[in-house]
Amino acid sequence: MAPSLVLAGARVVLPTGIVNDGRVIVEGTRIAGAAPPDARVVDVSGHWLVPGFVDIHNHGGGGASFSGAVDEVLTAVRTHRLHGTTTLVASTVTDDMDFLVKQAGLLSELAEQGDLAGIHFEGPFISPCRKGAHSEDLLRDPDPAEVRKLIDAGRGKARMVTLATELPGGLDSVRLLADHGVIAAVGHTDATYEQTVEAIDAGATVATHLFNAMPALGHRSPGPVAALLEDERVTVELINDGTHLHPAALELAFRHAGARRVAFITDAMDAAGIGDGRYMLGPLEVEVAEGVARLVHGGSIAGSTLTLDRAFQRAVTVDGLPVEDVVAALSANPARLLGMDDRVGSLEPGKDADLVLLDDGFAVKGVMRQGEWVVAPQLP
Template sequence: MSRVVLAGARVVRPVGVDAGGRVTVEDGRIVADARPAEHRPAESSPVVDLTGHWLVPGFVDLHAHGGGGASFSAGTAEEALRVIRAHRAHGTTTMVASTVTGDLGDLAAQAGTLSELVEQGDLAGIHFEGPFIAAGRCGAHEPTLLRDPDRSAVGELIDAARGTARMLTLAPELPGGIEAVRLLRDHGVIAAVGHTDATYEATRRAVEAGATVATHLFNAMPPLAHRAPGPIAALLEDERVTVELINDGTHLHPSVLGLAFRSAGAGRVAFVTDAMGAAGMGDGSYPLGPLRVEVAGGVARLAEGGAIAGSTLTLDRALRRAVTVDGLPVAEAVRALSATPARLLGVADRVGSIEEGKDADLVVLDEEFAVAGVMRGGEWLSGPPRPTALSSPRGR
């Protein structure tokens, strides 16, 4: 039996922050120990003193294309594992692999490789971003490879993922868009509205058909206007929709992020990275699917045209910015990084919050919200931040 006690941290739980909290991990899971310290028997379990730190659930990223100099679209398990390791070092213990627009055959081959990593437990699923998106809002997607979301093409990607497809982003105004949303819903795949020129009314039809996610809200869609509210208003106002936000300081102004939180509520906002290969790396030239991206000052842009091309964000940075720049309460920011995306993916029974019976996926943060330790399934991937010590007779 493997058991460790994490003590003294400010523990962010679903009900709030537990100052000086205690979390017991046994055989990879969080277990209960509600007894007062003076009534706990002496034990030989190691105790990690986390005084002066935050203890939060492992982060859950719904939308990431790469990191650590690698990309999910490379189509190899080796590169995919490099991406996963890079983001785990920054606290993301659960992640979905996002592809970019490509030839259907190439995307199907990528899905075949990534599905094996889902089956092994390294990934939580596959997200297809494109090719069923609007040409006028394609951003860092190759425009010559875009196509309408006809039933056959969408079905081909679902089948290629062998039950591991979790989300597909599309522009619902395209021919076949609403039918595609229904097809995705019927197969248990999240239909996400994004890279779209949809009107308010067309977006409403997509939500009624089953769309439940806004892919990086505000980005790659018409802006909010007082006579033409477009997709932003439709997605923010509907309680069935979870909205992705890229909180890197480049994609969104703090006031816009605040507007989204006030409109949707903390339970409907999911921070995502939309990261490409440069996440966790330095400036330079990187691939993004068939396109080339130049990163300067941490901002990724297409080498040709200069459009923003994903981000170099990691979720620990999104959390730090949410608290120190955007002024969000720590518990709300953490919820957007963990519980909300976990609920959306249908894995909230295992991850996303610090509760008895859940996987011991935990992140230790210092006073400045920098990662000091990462635990996944009860095993330290980095850290622990302080040496362990045997517990005192009072159990500490």
């Protein structure tokens, strides 16, 4: 086994706050509480050390999709690891049930191997009124029997299902998901405020990309946004790419939900980490121009090209959020939501040695996953 490693001199973001001139000790695959005498000390002064990022909503990257074959899935995983995401849930898009069942089997095997943290099914149980970049011909009501089919196909690795809970079968499907320990997420929905409250009471605990693909907040019809923001049981996803949300909407979510109830996500598609061009999102063709992905037919925003390091950098340097709050939204909160906070999400002894080294401008300089450098820092 390689000697223990001490990363010393950085500003370390811990659950208790920021420690200046701090240090993190890595022993094997875990963070250790004390360093043995033969530990190798690496000076990382002038940098930030933060926990590895946790993305609970991601469709692909590096030119590859989580709806593809094994090599494509692993390409997407590697792409996001280079940007600091050390724990990743693979999201599918609306397709026919037979394909989704088959893909769930493939993704569950990769989750069993530790490449993925689980599966998120976004569709087909969503509203045609708020379909976004999902094929309307393949949408269906959330029949609990079909929801159960996807859960079973995930072989214990299904983490989340996004539903329009106002549709027939929606509330029963939420209860089914809750009973099986799978997150029910309200999204791509045309629900009223009252219907959303009912869904939360039935067991829904996540807002899929809050504000997007749902009715806007209104003074007479507050809709799902108000219900999801006000309830302490709900974690709200936010896509902080400068396109999906106005800065005031981001501030509203943080101010009202509080830093412990926000999870930054990418909702990334194939183009993340690659660039402009034409891509496929499920069965739909997407044009990416100046980093913004839109359907070729219809023009709806089609996921994002975001990586979580960019979300981090924007949140601090543009939105002016405290670093500790951003770290919570990128790591601790999604880890807790997934029930993985005993292993990931914070830099504490006994947890996986998943960490990101950032420079003063919050650009990635190093990424470590389970004690091994994915991006090795170039230090003097």
